[in-house]
Amino acid sequence: MTLQAGLCTALTSSALDKLRAHGVKTATDFIVKDIEVLSQETLIPYKDLCSIQRVLLAEHSAYPTLASCLYEKAIASLMILSTGCQSLDDLLDGGLYTGELTELAGDSVSGKTKLSDDLIRSKLQKVKYTQVFDIYDLFAALDAIMTDLNQQTPVKYPDLKLLIVDSLASLIYPIMGGNISFCQGLICQLGLKLKQLATHYSLAVLVTNYLTSSFNGGKKKPALGKAWSHVPHMRVILQKPVGGLGPSREAVLVKSNRQQTPKSALFSLDKDEPYEPG
Structure with a gap:
């Protein structure tokens, strides 16, 4: 100032x-x-x-706060949600943490939606599903969640701890042909809103994303560019392992605020079929 x-x-x-x-x-x-x-x-x-x-x-200046008070508040609000896959939980230091935004990025049929569905299925009795068709619908849905959570006694989303957006890029790509600065502003605004939901309401936020190729044919990267790249606390790339068969997948942790990166884990999309290297 x-x-x-x-x-x-x-x-x-x-x-x-x-x-x-x-x-x-x-x-x-x-x-x-x-x-x-x-x-x-x-x-x-x-x-x-x-x-x-x-x-x-x-x-x-921020008002001084006792470290013991901050610790007690963190412990009271922290939850670690299992993904339903032990190897992926180990990769993420236990699972999905409330207060964080985790991204799963990968090519088509890499298992992003399957993992999201498995996670939802494990909590099915408390799932609420909202269908959105573009980023503006998503903003409206997120605002509705925040409005409900701001009430003294939430009505529609009591005890909400997990929010999944599948798939983020498909909601944003339809407007990408317009003003680039405007689109980047929307992406930044969306990232801020998702992180606010994670931190202010102690939610675990999971989003899925595509992988895109660079113009020079280099290594594939998660879509939405630099405007989005700084947003997730955790980023996991899903891919088929070399020699992997059928539902076998490799999860590579490429961004983390707790774990050393890069770090990888092998798993199977078929819960009844263990991973078997080719």
């Missing part, structure tokens, strides 16, 4: 000019300075600088 005259009675136009002359132009510049030294350099009274500092700290 840029310093402006009138922020407090001590921050006059004259004082602001003196501060700017010594390279102090923003609130951050001011806060990191030694007040005593700054008073000597600018000839602004020490008590005036202290007054300015108090106002800036009050407006821009």
Whole structure:
């Protein structure tokens, strides 16, 4: 934030000019300075600088919180949801964590939807299904969820802990032919909303995505480009292993805030059929 005259009675136009002359132009510049030294350099009274500092700290600092309180809050809200596949759970350090957004990316028939369906099936008695046809429908559905969760006693989504969006790219691609900046803005807005749902309401959010080839024929990457790449806390690439047969798949963890990457695990999409390398 840029310093402006009138922020407090001590921050006059004259004082602001003196501060700017010594390279102090923003609130951050001011806060990191030694007040005593700054008073000597600018000839602004020490008590005036202290007054300015108090106002800036009050407006821009987070309130102190005991670490023990934060820990208790985290423990109370944290849940780890099993994917239904032990090897994939091990890859994800136990499963899907509430408060995080996990992405499954892969080519067609790589198993993204199958894994999502298996996860839903394991929680089937509490599943609510919403069909959306484009990103605007998705925004409306997410807003409806947030509105319900903001109530003191949620009616439609009580005890909601898992949100799955399958498939993200198919909802966004229909509008990609228009204004690129507008599309990237929508992607960033969607990423922010999904992460808000994850963190503010302690949900585990899982999205599926396609893999796309680069123009130079290099390695395939998850769709939606750089605007989306920073959003997921965890990213898993699903692919057929070399020599793998039938429903055999390899999950490669390529992004994680807990696990070392890259890391991989083998599994079978058929729950009754163990993985057998070819």
